[in-house]
Amino acid sequence: MRVLFAGLSEKSHLYCMVPLAWALTAAGHEVRMASTPALTDVITGTGLAAAPVGRDHGVHEAMAQARGSQDEEFANWSRLGPGEVDWPSLRSRYEISVPYGFALYNDPVIDDTAALAQSWKPHLVVCDPLAYAGAIAARVSGAVDVRLLWSADVYGRARRTYVDLMSQVPPDERVDPLADWLDKRGAPFGVSCDEELINGHYTIDTLPPSLRLPSALQELSMRYVPYNGAAVWWDWLREAPERPRVCVTFGRSNAEAYGGDYVSVPEVLGALAGLDIEVVAALPPEQRAALGDIPANARAVEGVALDTLLPSCSAIIHHGGWGTYSTALVHAVPQLALSTKVADLEWRGQSLERAGAGIFAHHSEVTADLVLRHTRQILDDPGFASAARRLGDESAAMPSPRDMVATLEQLVAER
Incomplete structure (x- = not known):
């Protein structure tokens, strides 16, 4: 054909x-x-x-x-x-x-x-x-x-x-x-x-x-099969993390098309600074360069494909983008989506909540307290991980x- x-x-x-x-x-x-x-x-x-x-x-x-x-x-x-x-x-x-x-x-x-x-x-x-x-x-x-x-x-x-x-x-x-x-x-x-x-x-x-x-x-x-472009499976991703690993990423689309993210990466990292977790901020090179000092429990990385990172994660905090959302689904990772309402973002975020596999919040509602509270909720309640596994199994059967x-x-x- x-x-x-x-x-x-x-x-x-x-x-x-x-x-x-x-x-x-x-x-x-x-x-x-x-x-x-x-x-x-x-x-x-x-x-x-x-x-x-x-x-x-x-x-x-x-x-x-x-x-x-x-x-x-x-x-x-x-x-x-x-x-x-x-x-x-x-x-x-x-x-x-x-x-x-x-x-x-x-x-x-x-x-x-x-x-x-x-x-x-x-x-x-x-x-x-x-x-x-x-x-x-x-x-x-x-x-x-x-x-x-x-x-x-x-x-x-x-x-x-x-x-x-x-x-x-x-x-x-x-x-x-x-x-x-x-x-x-x-x-x-x-x-x-x-x-x-x-x-x-x-x-x-x-x-x-x-x-x-x-x-x-x-x-x-x-x-859904994730494709992230050029990808490297870095050595630190090949071993299980010692503490729960949480990915923070807001993609590239908003920064490239709208002139910037709608949620502050430093604010999110600061909100999670007191938790006994490993935070991995997956960022474009220009955002990583501009980040400055970060909390001791966080690392900022560039050039890391989500398809290689998410299998080791216990949760992900992101902007609701289709590729990020779907990659988290197939890898059975509970999600905290801090998003706008454009296109289908509200419907998808709320459907994830209904399934019990994540939480959706509009970016205008985001505070350090909200990020901390919802991240704790996702990590402490095993129901989120269980629901995410059900969706992952459903994806795998397609x-x-x-x-x-x-x-x-x-x-x-x-x-």
Whole structure:
């Protein structure tokens, strides 16, 4: 098969696609990763073949100028199910999100991605759920269109809610910014919008089933396999720690896109200074260099992949990002998520609480006392570790990316 991956031009989103892309490559299929020129070196660094398309977006510049936007109501997609939102509110969400979110990411690459699909004719297109350029490319080439989620499927649920609410209002009030935009952008390629274009033929979900949103879409389960880029299994990670080890990390995305983390690493380390634990702060090089003095029970490290660190940890304190959250799930590590409300972060944090495997707090609530209290709670109550193991076992029972290859081959053959 010829397989085209179409993701958003974000490194963290790309990394979610790498294990499946490599499984398809190892099975003998031709795989190309379509993204903006800015991600070319990142893609080739994974060993996969990059297909640069379009031009780089300006989303990060807009984000840095609006740090508070992560907590604006329009950015929170966690409470948009049936009965949770009314028509005016959800319509307003789309009226803002289409031009200032979806289009900013997709408009720079739609034409080139569609043209690439017309000429190369992939049999399968694997899309980021917000990479509508990939959906248009799949339609243009007649390919099977598969969404690969990097979140709980809050966007799919919101779309179903939107269609249902729209059917209940008078015809002259029925506006659809998403469909109108996709109609306009797909028109040069003979593509018009319908719900299949928006939702794809199939959706691959890597969340354990007990943490998923209900869905009417055709879902495929695949185990999350962590990919952290370049990784070294350092010698100090090869022996069990003498005390409970707690990882503290806030990733790179907020610092790179929004100009800084939303929670202070020194404040968190200070809050944990009196505990008889080993704290490992996994930081980007620039954050580690700026850290200054740290408590005696802590070490700050750079260049440590979470996939190599978390198997030795009793807990993790983090920002709620998908890769960190999912890596902790597969390694059965209880989590304290100190997060914003953008995308699905609130829903995922609260679902982790409901499962008993972690605690969610909004970053505005974070104090040294809160961090200390919740960390003690997670470490002292064995129920958190037990629930995390249940989720880890649930993840391990899901099909691997290698297993998914056979499923995708069959779906393409059937179509």
